[in-house]
Amino acid sequence: MNEERLRQALREVEAPDRRGAEERALRIVRAATTAAGEPVVKRPGFGRRGLRVAVAVGLIAALVSPAGAAVRHLVRDAVDDGHHPARPALASLPTAGRLLVDSSQGPWIVRADGSKRLLGSYDESTWSPHGLYVAATERHQLAAIDPEGEVRWTIARAGRVEDPAWSPDGFRIAYLSGSQLRVVAADGSGDRALAAAVSPVGPAWAHGTGRALSFVDSAGSIRTLSVDTGGELSTAPAPPGTRRLEWSRDGARLLVVAARELQLRDRAGALVWQRQAPRGAGFETAALSPSGRDVAAVLTTQAAGRSELLRLGPGEPPRRLFSGLGRLGEVAYSPDGRWLLLAWRSADQWLFLNPAHPGRVVAISDISAQFDPGATSPVAFPRAVGWCCPAGR
């Protein structure tokens, strides 16, 4: 496809009554940001109060409209989906450990007692294996910071830095920069490219040695390289739409999450298990249980607007742990494997589920606002990126 012509054609599109819409919007923006001719963006009282009034009016208008009726219906269905009433705030985690959460403000650490600390203005983050540090990216920079937010070191690359992954032995951090897969020592030294022309899928360290790294190359292969020698340890075809790789903690299984397929592969890259999505449905994400025996997978059926959390695994029939309207997000196992955190984006909730007792659900509401304090209109749902740390660490 000629992408330049597509760009040009998109720029040619004009909404009907474009100028009228702009004039009306400007009048409303002026009205919302001034009162009696006074600028109010910085004034603590009016701006938010005024906007709250505007938002309230807008909500009332929206809810009495035909579209609003549909939204009401959706929300009611969402919260009445056969589960417990949601708690208003994340007062504690259901088990030991700390959560790392990426938000529009930056990464937060949530402790077991529910207290939170914002680490700074970063895009993505990941735990070190013992939770002593966090690796975080901000545009062209990779930083190592401690849980109090103190920066220990940074490096900058010409390409955008993304998808940091700390090795299980703690000695290295892998990340993507542009189309390169790079590795840097955990003290910020020795940064180097391990592979060129890689796909934008986060690299996964193989547990056990901490010296083998799996990634998807631009030719569509899942490759595992020795970080020490650069030698290839295994290679396998990546299914279309591969979006996530994760090694089991014993280093025996690699989970491959693709749009229509889940796979488990062994150390040699051989396929040991796979599960296809039903027609019209797709896998949003999946995570390996700490035991490595089963997989928690989020399956979305687009036409029905419904998502499910399933527990799957070799030799086991699929079990539905949760089903809800709208969109589910990431799923994360607690360090002890007893709890699953499931993001229910459409309901602005986190659900804590006990896989052994699927009826035990703890729902927490208003998640966006809790990771975007002070916002009058949450702009992004936060993303739980890791629940630290494995037992005994």
Add this chain to the structure above:
Amino acid sequence: MEGASERVLVKAAQDGSQLAVEELFKRHWSDTHRAAYLIVRDAAAAEDVAQEAFLSALSALGRFDRRRPFAPWLHRIAVNRAIDWSRARAVRREVAAGPALLDAIGSEPPPDEALGSGAEVEAALGDLPAEQRAVVVLRYLLDYTPGEIARMLDLPRGTINSRLRRGLDRLSGSFERERG
């Protein structure tokens, strides 16, 4: 204010300058409104979505990090609202929301065919689900990278790449059908 850098404008707006607010509006309204229109494909809804996005961004301007560019923040709000609006409309219609998003996963690169005019592209976009329209608009109208789009929509980059690929495939197919 016309020649001021965006960072200066944001600072001035945070300090209460109405002129700076209006300059930010003038710089970003057109793209934001066009993006909303291409996603929701409804003039009234696009106006509402773009307007609400500006109000939402301005209401939170006091805590906006000036080191970051303003446009991605605004576009993120607008595009997510446009997707939400499209989903709500799909629910209201109580029909299947167009072709299933995941039915047509392809690994082949899209054919090297040229698309036509804005009107033809606008019509062809109607064949895509809102989520794919949003990704196409963010990539080819607003020029964000797949990584940036992934962060804006809070999705894995692999998902963005596959939506882009499928979106372009289907745009080409729709366009060819339109032309007979």
